[in-house]
Amino acid sequence: MGHNWSVVKQLYPPKSKFSVDQIPDLTGKVVIVTGGYVGIGYETVRVLLARGAKVYIASRNLEKAEKAITSLKSETGNEPLFIQLDLADLHSVKNAAEEYLRKENTLDILFNNAGVMMCPKSMLAAQGVDLQFGTNVLGHWYFTELLMPALIAAAETSSDHHARVITTSSSGAYSDTLHFDTFKDGPARKKVSPRQLYFQSKHGNVVIARQVAKRYAEKGIISISLNPGNISTDLQRHTMGDVSKKIGELLILYPTPYGALTQLYAGTMPEAVKHNGEFFIPWARPGKCRPEAYDDGIGEKLWTWCEDTVKELT
Template sequence: MTWSTADIPDLTGQRALVTGATSGLGYETALELLRHGADVLIAARNAEKAEQVSATLTQASNKEPTVLELDLADLTSVEKAADSVSKTYDKLDLLVNNAGVMAPPYRQTADGFELQLGTNHLGHFALTGRLLPLLLKAPAPRVVTVSSFMHKTVRGINETDLRRPEQGYSKWVAYGKSKLANVLFMLELDRRARAAGVNLLSVGAHPGYAATHLQAAGPELAGRAFEARMWAGINKLVAQSAAAGAWPSLYAVTSPDVRPGGYYGPGFFGFRGAPTTASATGTAKDPVLAERLWAWSVEATGVDPTLTVPR
């Protein structure tokens, strides 16, 4: 597939929300959506940093985004952010579930969940569920959930993973499970949307190997400066740019060729290049496991996504 950001259609009149938009893939996604006319909300944990990034995005795109304070590791923050959006706007066309943490030392969310599953999956599950009524007011809403080829490194997920104790914790296994959860959720949302007969497109994307701060963030949290510098060096040698890493997400959220439940990633062995259809594991496509994860997520977050068109 040959595709570039020049192929993004005019998005004037569409409203998009991008999580994790202050750096890396989220920043590049927000930038291109702004450049093509969308009204963009950039959701970020650090409001002060988000305001600084907003100024940079405005200068680069000639269109000012709106800052939304959101901490995906705190379900109360998720509820407040979703309520703020719902009270301010009459519809939401595009939601890009991009934010994430990768391989940090053991931490828990504000609600006691393992940090990676709690942030990367549960936070986005709750946010999407709370924003569904607003999304379903749009004529052709899309939800893009960003995963990783690392979802292929794990063979399953169970309810105890959500509150896994520090004993026996593996940062890379937990990351893989969180990315597996992203694909399972994306596909289950698609199945439920089609069963309900609503015009919601749920699709997934992964960036391949892109140079972002994500690789160094975990070592920095653990105080391992050498490991953080090592990742920075590896990125310079082999990774594609964050802008290129955002292409699959941008393709998924804007292309007219995207299909329900589609999963997209870089074309060159899944690591770099223009976006194309990507492969997910059989585990990620297991509808029984996806239904179980959905039920566990409803119980954990207290959010039960409703797929009915508002009247």
């Protein structure tokens, strides 16, 4: 009941005390937003550009990114940059990180924002990992690890001695835990639904974010995961028809700008550095995930699995 009640309460959060107008000037800050050409990612990029940040959109689809870049430049007067990144392919992840590191020495904020949701079970990541786990968890973990030198360099030179990794989870993080035998395709994975695989990946986001905080806090890295709220975005393309999405928008789905609030708070506001390793809930409030997310034994096991999988596949 406790987990379910937490999710229900987050469906109808109190009015936000945080507004994007409170974000400090970000001139001189360099930021990456994965999946930054659509939905919550697009809104996050838009606000960051408006506050003066230099923003890279790291995404899979060049055509969609180019449209978003044109639109964002027109809205903000500032032009985001593009890096090709397919989180479901570890070779692409490595190439994207290397491309960034050729261009920049530091990275102030990494928004691990991209994700896939409840896609057909037949869809796998390039190396045979479940597509949702491969994209949402493993791909982002690897990208973060490869970019860690730039994050640490930013922390060393920043006025507040911090750089941030902000990971977009969801209320789905409350709905399941980790089942290691379902991460790759096989008999155990075939028995569970796309919905369960999605919930597992979102729980994995919280577990990894805590581990990043634990492992890199001494180097000035702030790592926070969050539930952005129930937001109407393209993420529901595999789960909702047009009619059910319209009903959802009337009852529980909020407009996209709301979805960016919590991650923008975590990524930009000075007070957020006090919450390293924590989980934020709508809108821009510290919260708690389910207890398993705080188990260091599980966190270390998942981290080792990620390390071993990357070694095996690259």
